[in-house]
Amino acid sequence: MPQSLxxxxxxxxxxxxxxxxxxxxxIRPDLHAYLGGILNGLGxxxxxxxxxxxxxxLLFAMTRTETLSNVVGQIKKSTNDWLRARGPQFTNFFWxxxxxxxxxxxxxxxxxxxxxxxxREHHQRTSFQDEFRAFLxxxxxxxxxxxxxx
Numbered sequence: 001m002p003q004s005l006x007x008x009x010x011x012x013x014x015x016x017x018x019x020x021x022x023x024x025x026x027i028r029p030d031l032h033a034y035l036g037g038i039l040n041g042l043g044x045x046x047x048x049x050x051x052x053x054x055x056x057x058l059l060f061a062m063t064r065t066e067t068l069s070n071v072v073g074q075i076k077k078s079t080n081d082w083l084r085a086r087g088p089q090f091t092n093f094f095w096x097x098x099x100x101x102x103x104x105x106x107x108x109x110x111x112x113x114x115x116x117x118x119x120r121e122h123h124q125r126t127s128f129q130d131e132f133r134a135f136l137x138x139x140x141x142x143x144x145x146x147x148x149x150x
Contacts, residue, residue: 006064009047009104011112012072013057013135015128017094017150021053027086031079038078042071048113055128057116059104072099097150100132102139 016022023031028051035058036046043063050057058075062068076095083090104112115122122131129149136143 004064006062007106008062008064009059009106009109009112010062010068011057011059011102011104011116012075012099013055013102013132014072014076014099015055015096015132016053017096019054019096019128019149022089022093023051023053023056027083031083034079034082035075038075039071042066042074044071047109048116050116050119052119052123052128057119059109059112059116068101072101098148100135100141102135 031051032049035049035056039046039058039060043065045061046058047061048057048059062071080093080095083093126134132148135141136148
């Protein structure tokens with residue numbers, strides 16, 4: 001086959017360092033736009049982006065020419081720098097070292113979009129840590145609790 005074709009959807013989740021609640025409602029629209037711009041610049045197509053004060057959810061179609069770890073690294077580094085330039089409240093901002101990346105089937109894209117859109121309501125009854133543990137269990141990812149959080 002002369003052409004290389006792929007469509008791989010990724011649901012990416014990561015938190016602020018130590019789950020510090022620093023992502024205010026005022027910064028969120030600009031942060032979401034910036035995150036979408038980074039994804040576009042890397043050849044990934046953003047589908048849904050949402051943040052809560054202590055974490056981010058991104059749904060995107062992965063490019064076939066980059067590695068996932070490079071995409072995540074670029075997202076975190078660029079937004080770290082961007083946030084730090086927004087004001088003194090972000091001077092010491094960091095994302096956590098790790099992340100969770102989960103595959104999404106074409107038939108589940110709309111369901112995941114809705115899940116990401118309704119994070120505010122979801123987190124009124126479920127903590128970020130419980131949410132993340134549930135993803136790890138659903139995707140049958142073995143993990144050591146001591147090394148998941150930073």
